[in-house]
Amino acid sequence: MLKTETITVNVGPQHPSTHGVFRMIITLDGETLVDLKPMFGYLHRGLEKISEGRTYLQAVPLTDRLDYLCSMNNNHAYAIAVEKLADIQVPPRAEYIRVIVAELNRLINHMLGIGFMFNELGAWYTPVVYAFRERERIMDLFEMLCGSRMMYNYVRPGGVSADLPDEFLPMLKKMLPHLQNYVAETRLYLSQNEIFRARAVGIGFLPADIAVANSITGPVLRASGVKYDVRKAEPYSIYDQFDFEVPTQMAGDIYARYLQRLDEMDESLKILRQAVERIPDGEVATKVPARLRPPKGEAYARIEAPKGELGFYLVSDGSTNPYRWRCRPTSLINLSALREMCLGHKVADAVVILGSVDLTLAEVDR
């Protein structure tokens, strides 16, 4: 008789494949995963508590630090929540600028999401370098807007911090076909790759009902066949004025999530092309006092961030500081079904599945 037993392996928190400081305690039977426990908190900075000691506008830079790959979307979500709480109207030009920067940031996030997933698959930094090449161009645009390449602090309650420079729109228009080429190029070179398909098709399957029950959102949910996008289900900002589709995949595996991200990049580019044509002139911000005092009350607002639904729940007691400042973290909740996705697969696949969920640990731990 051969004696067999399971073995417990600790992956992380310092591990190159875990996107930061994420720790998984996995139990293995041979090389097959039989249990997985995610552990969090290594990057917990207490942003919710810190924000309670700040004014509403001082908390905007903190939202940049939630998911640093899509800071514009975080700013946007927070701005919408404050505007809902304090009944602030946003000028139309500011809404267009917000949509433009949000969709550009979605492109950045999906490029890197795909790129880093290929890192996990062993294509060590080659797809990421191509993604970084395009990301640099978009970050040049963002630098024109606000002087910063990563922590933008650009979308603020009431509008945006500054108007577009004169060179912005011509440069963006010139860049759009280029970005479209990048998506086509990625599709051409990676989709039919033999090794990628062998590692991705049928791995990390997430059924639609488990995804919905676990509150999974974003590309991971839509790759499982659920057509749910906040931009369509409960339109915010001016998304109801654009003509775009919500793509879905039926397979629900790693490969479907990869295709889903590519399709969403196409749709983002579609929105961008409409927005640069239609953007009106005018004001870019409503005047909001620096020491904003929203009336007593509470509000929950959410947007479709690149990784899924990002919400902010704010409670005001009528003073200058928020009484409660809560961020609904997309990345943390998308990990709810990680165990279900990983069970029965090999260790190497668990790392790729984690990559295909596309998470940022700064947002998981906050």
Place this chain on the structure above:
Amino acid sequence: MTNEEILSKLKDRFPQVEFQVQAEETKDFTIVVPAASIADVATHLRDHLGFDYLSDVTSVDHPDRFEVVYHLYSMKRGGGVLALKVRLADKEHPEVDSVTPIWPGANFQEREVYDLMGISFKNHPDLRRIMMWDGFPGHPLRKDFENRLYTFKELEPTRPKPPNW
């Protein structure tokens, strides 16, 4: 389905439960549910009224009570938020039924509320601290928590316990 229809259907199904609608000081349609019946109401909302998607579970520390707030949506219908709220008057040992058996997506968020706000959840499958380490004193998001950043008062140094796995 309008908000009033949801409320009347809930009242028909649970005649003995006192539902309150929080009319002011909120921008969302908010129903205050007694703590004892939150699990039943949540099950009914999921199974019969289409609220299959629990977006957010969070908590607020008010001077006289704790509030646990649930934000629900329907993925089938789309549309706006339904906020459920549970008020816990017991500031010493706040406890409420877990909704993780109903929506598994509440798992990490309830652990977070337990960790940072100190509200325990009955029937939660895995109620452990999530952000802070085991043995951390207190619950940071409570209003009476000593915030070292502002008070400059040193907390007792604590160390994580040895791993328990």
